[in-house]
Amino acid sequence: MDVMLLAGTRPEALKLAPLALALDAHPALRPILVHSGQHAGMVEQALAPFGLVADAWLDVPPRVTGGQAELVAGLLPALDDVLRRFSPAALVVQGDTTTTLAGALAAFWLGIPVVHLEAGLRTHDLTAPFPEEGARQMVSRLAALHLAPTLGAAAELRAEGVARQRIAVTGNTVVDAVLEIAARDLPARxxxxxxxxxxxxxxxxxxxxxxxxxxxxxxxxxxxxxxxxxxxxxxxxxxxxxxxxxxxxxxxxxxxxxxxxxxxxxxxxxxxxxxxxxxxxxxxxxxxxxxxxxxxxxxxxxxxxxxxxxxxxxxxxxxxxxxxxxxxxxxxxxxxxxxxxGSLQPAQVGNPYGEGNAAVLAVAAIEEMLGVGSPAHKHAAAS
Incomplete structure (x- = not known):
């Protein structure tokens, strides 16, 4: 069962990479990484340290004005095409970019469940960050599954009327990413x-x-x-x-x-x-x-x-x-x-966004939404 992961910027790719690796190790789910082309070259650069490459690139016309309307107008037909071509069981979008908003909209129109990674973050000020706060709130209206990084983010979603069974608190996959890269201790390039x-x-x-x-x-x-x-x-x-x-x-x-x-x-x-x-x-x-x-x-x-x-x-x-x-x-x-x-000291409380197991928890939530599971997962659930 194919799960499409859509990235158009470096932060999206970094946070999707651990999920792609976790899905790739799953016996019943297969990741398909799609590069929207929003930031050419940056997605490839972000995926490379994880040994990943995009499976598909969207055919989006070159941008002339650089405006949001122009970007969305180019993304939507290309997204519609790639979603129809692969017919994934779900589309995972991350965060609050224009790629994220366009992907959620295109999948919603085709009846493909939208999984929102890093859901529920809010400032409640549509001007800050702009336009990201608006994009994030709009995606929340369309998503079938909300992967919230914290209990606070989940509470924000619940306050907006999102059903509890559609929310999973996973931590943030960027912690998975940063721990994996830090463990390699590579010299500076x-x-x-x-x-x-x-x-x-x-x-x-x-x-x-x-x-x-x-x-x-x-x-x-x-x-x-x-x-x-x-x-x-x-x-x-x-x-x-x-x-x-x-x-x-x-x-x-x-x-x-x-x-x-x-x-x-x-x-x-x-x-x-x-x-x-x-x-x-x-x-x-x-x-x-x-x-x-x-x-x-x-x-x-x-x-x-x-x-x-x-x-x-x-x-x-x-x-x-x-x-x-x-x-x-x-x-x-x-x-x-x-x-x-030293007169002001940071608290040594660890990372409030998790311990590096967000991708595993996200896969478990996607399994549940799609009604599939690994043999180990099913055995653990039965016991």
């Missing part, structure tokens, strides 16, 4: 990261990892974040900053203008996933607006300053692993100073 790692070790310095890529962070908010980075470097002579910059020329130019040539600051291209995991392990502090990094960093006990005013990943803040600081320059710099001095 990025030359700048490798050199920086050597410098830090030799000088006894500390690493601060900074990422900012969300559309609502561009422009003035990013300017305030960059000013905070300048303050952190000036006030902490034992700190090295690593900033993998978004490939958008507008963002990259802004980062280079503010940080280029600044001592103890290294600006790189986006890191491949094993290198990003290595940087998270090395870092003493992370500044980010990334949802994925909020979920990954607690695995290594690395404190996170969330460069957003609201987060749908409230568990990491409530657990004491992260702090919401927005993009206020003084607030970022002051909170960073407290963490770097």
């Amino acid at each position: 990025d030359t700048a990261l490798a050199l920086l790692e050597m410098e830090i070790a030799e000088a006894g310095e500390r690493l601060v990892l900074v990422t900012s890529h969300r559309r609502e962070s561009w422009g003035e908010p990013l300017e305030r974040t960059l000013a905070a980075v300048q303050l952190i470097v000036a006030e902490h002579p034992d700190v090295q900053v690593l900033f993998p910059a978004h490939p958008n020329p507008q963002v990259r130019d802004q980062v280079e203008a503010a940080l280029g040539g600044l001592p103890r600051v290294t600006v790189t291209d986006p890191l491949e996933y094993p290198d990003l995991v290595r940087a998270l392990r090395l870092a003493s502090l992370v500044l980010t607006d990334s949802g994925g990094i909020q979920e990954e960093a607690p695995t290594f006990g690395t404190p996170v300053l969330v460069l957003r005013d609201v987060t749908e990943r409230v568990e990491v803040v409530e657990a004491g692993c992260a702090w919401l600081v927005g993009t206020d320059t003084e607030r970022i710099a002051d909170t960073a100073a407290r963490l770097l001095s």
